[in-house]
Amino acid sequence: MITNTTTIRLEIEKGIRQKGHSLSSFGKQAGINRGIISGILNGNPPKSISIRQLDLMAEALGHAEGWMYEYYVDECFINEKADWRRIKAFLLRCTEIGRYDCIKEVLDRLMEDLNNTISIFGLAEELYAEGKVQESLPFYECVIENEKHQHSERLAISHYRVFRASIGENTEKSFRSAIRFEPYRNRLPENLMLDALLQLANVYYTLQDWKTMEYCADELKLLLEQVYKIDPHYPEKIIAPKETERHIVVYYGQSFLLKSVALESLGKYLDAKSYISGYADLSWFPDLDSVGQKEVDKFKLAAIANKHNLDLLMGDDSNLDEYVNFLQRHPNEILPSIIVILEAANKYNFDIKNTLKTFSISFDSEINFQNDYYQKSTYKARLVTFYYELALYFLIRELHNDGIKYVLKSLEMALEIVNKNKVLDCVSLFEQFKAFSTDNQKEFYENLIRGVNNDAKIHIVAKSSFDIN
Structure with a gap:
């Protein structure tokens, strides 16, 4: 019976004959040891092909990138058992050349065992950490669709990554992404929750949904006070967070600034004014490096501008x-x-x-x-x-x-x-x-x-x- 793995080998043999190569000359052209090629084509059972080897042979035979990829999926599941090392290399290569059809086929096969969501999530996080955000999304979506434990941190992080990637100029798309993500925000690790609440607030600012933006600001402030013990009267008791996207002073200042802006937009001008003092002078914040100091300076300017804004909105020009x-x-x-x-x-x-x-x-x-x-x-x-x-x-x-x-x-x-x-x-x-x-x-x-x-x-x-x- 001819299988997909057999088809790959038949096509390689046909190409070698058409090019007039021996195994030695072909191996030299492809940069692969003759013995390895012989094992791939003639072994009993045949030696497995790595995706790197398939690419080298495709190039030597004059084929375009991605040649025989649709047949390679079976190569990743030898004897119906997933070979994660081989699968990972194939998936990474598919992300490089945009073969999302093959990615989907591999993920469908992997999800026959839902325990594989752990490996898929790890791969998504690797890609995300390397700045390959769009490439990571199919893997996060796979985790979202197949994660068994609905309260898992893994699922919440996957939702968060997809939400962050979806924020853009399209206001409605950003809102739909926010709605999808919101139920998972409180299941995130606390350092990511800071970023999540800030991003949610920014989405609702763009939508001019001031009431929901106000709730985001309240949640952010509560998290900072309860978990990180941020209190201007006791700065020495502040607990440093794990790695965050922004300096911790940004989240604290924004919790007051966002609240003030929301109240201003709701016409509650006196209430809005009372929150300006919360971010006008953050020089008391401990351990301010150069980045943190720049943020403090920006908040100071924003406070001056927003005080003028509120004066004007209350009729004083x-x-x-x-x-x-x-x-x-x-x-x-x-x-x-x-x-x-x-x-x-x-x-x-x-x-x-x-x-x-x-x-x-x-x-x-x-x-x-x-x-x-x-x-x-x-x-x-x-x-x-x-x-x-x-x-x-x-x-x-x-x-x-x-x-x-x-x-x-x-x-x-x-x-x-x-x-x-x-x-x-x-x-x-x-x-x-x-x-x-x-x-x-x-x-x-x-x-x-x-x-x-x-x-x-x-x-x-x-x-x-x-x-x-």
Whole structure:
């Protein structure tokens, strides 16, 4: 009976004959000892082929990468028993050349014994540690689908890795990934839980889901206080965490900053102000290296900006000139801050014409902000909000052409990143002022909406699994 392993050997023998080689000359061409080739082709039973040897022989015979890989799976399961050393080498090679069909076939065979999830998880972690995130995902997904112990740390970490890899510009995709991951967040090792809560909060910030973002901040703060004993009154008692992605001071400062931003966005301005002191001066934090000190300095700047923001949102623009001078010295803060300045101007009818001019924001200018300071997804989400608030500012002042121009710009970008909530806001605003739009603007709007209907990009998504009353 001809099997897949037999087929490989028959194809090698056929290639050797067609090339006019002897075993010696072929071995020399392929860089493989003649005795090894003889054992592979003529042994009884035949000697197993390593994936490296198959690649060398394929190259010597003039075949492309991945030759006979679909037949090689059987080579990994000699006598129906998994040879993990051989399997691992094959899987790694498949990730290098994108043979995910073969990876799936091997994983399906391995999952006939669910104990193999341990080895699969180990391989995924190796790839992840090497920065091969996308290559690791099929293996994490395999663990997620087949892990027997639903409360295992292995399963939680796999969910977390997939969640992190899924965060990007597509807002809805990020949210769906967050919903899938959330039930497993409390099963993670505590050092990874810090990163997980921070990332979840960032996703909900992008979605403008302030209540869930607030819960993330509360969980983060509780974890830091209970597990790592972080208390500004007793800094000497802080327990150093295991390896974390960021300096520990980042998680502590962010627990206050995220809470403050969420409360601000919920209109609870006085409550939001009370949290600024939690991150305004973190110089008391022990063991601050150069990285930690830079983070402390960033929090200090954020506190100054956010205090100005809250003053404006409560109707006090007396320090606006001082704020503008601050932003000129710290251009990375301009984009998030100008959004709040616009929101306050729209709410209280402030005249910020000179402020917009200072930052080169005019009716017809191409607006550019530094975008290497924030995550790309956060930057784009903020741009969507900026264009929306700028449009509203112009429309309130009956500068309809310019206002509609920026509504459409916000809508176009909201569709690009699939931000459903902002799409609805933009559509509502455009429809309200549609009578003032030009024919070209109407046509552009209709094309955008037609694209949504054709691509079906905007969907209603599931509710977060955080406990929300």
